[in-house]
Amino acid sequence: MSVKFRLQDTQKSQTFQLKEVNLPKFAEPPKTHQNYSRNRKKIVAVASSGKGGTGKSTVAVQLAMLFQERNQRTVLVDMDIPHGDIATMLKLSDERCLTDWVGVPKNLNEHQIHNLLLNSANDLKVLPSIRAIEEQEKVNRPEFVRKLMDHLKIFDVIVVDTGPNLEPMTLEVLLLSTDILFVTELYEPALNNIYRGKEEFKKKNGDPHKINVIVNKMKKKSNGIYHSVQRLTGISNISFLPYVEKMPEMTDKGFFLALKKKNHPYVKTLLELVEDISPKVDQPLSLYPKRKGLFSWIGGR
Numbered sequence: 001m002s003v004k005f006r007l008q009d010t011q012k013s014q015t016f017q018l019k020e021v022n023l024p025k026f027a028e029p030p031k032t033h034q035n036y037s038r039n040r041k042k043i044v045a046v047a048s049s050g051k052g053g054t055g056k057s058t059v060a061v062q063l064a065m066l067f068q069e070r071n072q073r074t075v076l077v078d079m080d081i082p083h084g085d086i087a088t089m090l091k092l093s094d095e096r097c098l099t100d101w102v103g104v105p106k107n108l109n110e111h112q113i114h115n116l117l118l119n120s121a122n123d124l125k126v127l128p129s130i131r132a133i134e135e136q137e138k139v140n141r142p143e144f145v146r147k148l149m150d151h152l153k154i155f156d157v158i159v160v161d162t163g164p165n166l167e168p169m170t171l172e173v174l175l176l177s178t179d180i181l182f183v184t185e186l187y188e189p190a191l192n193n194i195y196r197g198k199e200e201f202k203k204k205n206g207d208p209h210k211i212n213v214i215v216n217k218m219k220k221k222s223n224g225i226y227h228s229v230q231r232l233t234g235i236s237n238i239s240f241l242p243y244v245e246k247m248p249e250m251t252d253k254g255f256f257l258a259l260k261k262k263n264h265p266y267v268k269t270l271l272e273l274v275e276d277i278s279p280k281v282d283q284p285l286s287l288y289p290k291r292k293g294l295f296s297w298i299g300g301r
């Protein structure tokens with residue numbers, strides 16, 4: 001099957017063609033979700049302080065899974081160019097990736113948008129990073145990021161695994177985000193880097209209040225850590241994730257820590273973040289649970 005889009009707003013009419021793919025791998029249009037709320041979109045950028053291997057992608061995947069499970073229509077986007085590895089982590093193909101979005105028209109419908117994404121466990125939609133280094137200049141542009149994010153606003157939550165440096169793509173997605181999570185390990189140079197990153201972001205008119213720090217791979221807790229992290233980063237929203245001895249491998253249909261072990265301390269901390277970040281829907285009064293036992297004392301009960 002091939003899908004053709006005509007670009008109508010350019011002088012030369014171009015044709016945008018998707019390569020042949022097997023239909024079953026296409027992302028299906030979403031099911032209806034209870035909490036669907038058009039006006040409270042969330043863009044959650046998972047960032048790091050320059051160093052690789054801090055656990056950024058793991059956090060991005062697990063968070064996206066948890067949002068999706070909470071009935072938020074969620075898409076996970078890998079913008080860690082050129083070395084994004086979400087597709088590899090989730091054992092997904094690269095039949096769709098960021099580069100396929102270059103040159104798409106502004107007015108894609110929901111079905112076309114879903115056809116440009118991949119499907120993972122629990123119906124989570126995923127957009128892998130680029131396939132080759134040479135493709136990065138096509139996507140590393142603010143206008144590309146703006147258009148992509150605009151299309152993806154059919155979702156309630158967009159979770160983005162960002163690149164480590166404040167290059168055009170990363171900066172634009174951080175500016176557009178509602179929440180930024182800096183994943184780091186507990187060591188001073190990394191925390192200093194987060195401070196520097198925050199200051200640079202402020203200079204580019206970014207709002208520092210939406211930045212959170214996640215200190216990952218904590219082997220033991222000790223008094224005063226919160227204050228040290230706060231002092232070094234200049235950020236007060238701080239979460240701690242424990243070191244997980246055998247971090248399970250993730251696959252598209254296989255084991256997801258977030259889905260299988262709700263009582264695991266790692267998952268519990270992420271759940272608190274999800275609770276904080278989730279789009280809030282004003283419930284109509286009738287949906288509130290009826291108060292039980294208001295007069296239950298009558299009759300001695």
Ligand SMILES: Nc1ncnc2c1ncn2[C@@H]1O[C@H](COP(=O)(O)OP(=O)(O)O)[C@@H](O)[C@H]1O
Binds near residue numbers: 048051216241247
């Ligand atoms: N809390 C944790 N405890 C132990 N290992 C972890 C933890 N978080 C991530 N890891 C491991 O660290 C490695 C790097 O994680 P990854 O998410 O790929 O980092 P990044 O995206 O920042 O490069 C992986 O092997 C992952 O399983």
Ligand SMILES: [Mg+2]
Binds near residue numbers: 056057058080085
């Ligand atoms: Mg990564």
